[in-house]
Amino acid sequence: MGNEIGKTIERYRKLLNKTQDQLGAMYSVTAPAIFKFEKGYVTPSLDLWMKIAYDAGLTPKTSLLYWIKDKLPPQYRGIIEEMERASEKPASGAAPPTRYSSITDREALRKALLCDPTIPAPLVELFRDDEFWAVYRPRGEELDHLIRFVSAFGEGTLDMYRDALRLVRQFLEISKQ
Secondary structure, three states: OOOHHHHHHHHHHHHHOOOHHHHHHHOOOOHHHHHHHHHOOOOOOHHHHHHHHHHHOOOHHHHHHHHHHHHOOHHHHHHHHHHHHHHHOOOOOOOOOOOOOOOOOHHHHHHHHHOOOOOOHHHHHHHHOHHHHHHHOOOHHHHHHHHHHHHHHOOOOHHHHHHHHHHHHHHHHHHOO
16 A cells, blocks of 8 residues: 555646645645655645545545555554455445445546546556547446456556446446346
């Protein structure tokens, strides 16, 4: 895991196309403070982090979890992550957990995806592509499945992700019939 807060802040800043100084000004902190947050040298106060995380599109639950994890000594982070993975495994026959299905606003969905530090970098590049959003108009449910698919099979190319989304879409259409 490690430095989820820093990764989120950096992605959010880049999404906004701001410098560290400009982002710092938005939250009344200095550019060096933003630098230290992004690199994981310092964790922002809980109040500051919750404001940034909210603006970045994270849920309060996820934001708080990231903050707690980043505060833990490294030897305990693995234990928490194992517990999380165990709790995320669906019971046999149950649907896998979702994260983005409930987001119906396309811009909010995109913002949340781009700020999620758990999504592999090549997939983030796909989510940055304006043409992808215009042509495919993906829904949260489809992206939940795509992210799980990518996690299971590893990173690929942008073309592979597009093809995977088409397959996910077909699968979901067939399963609803």
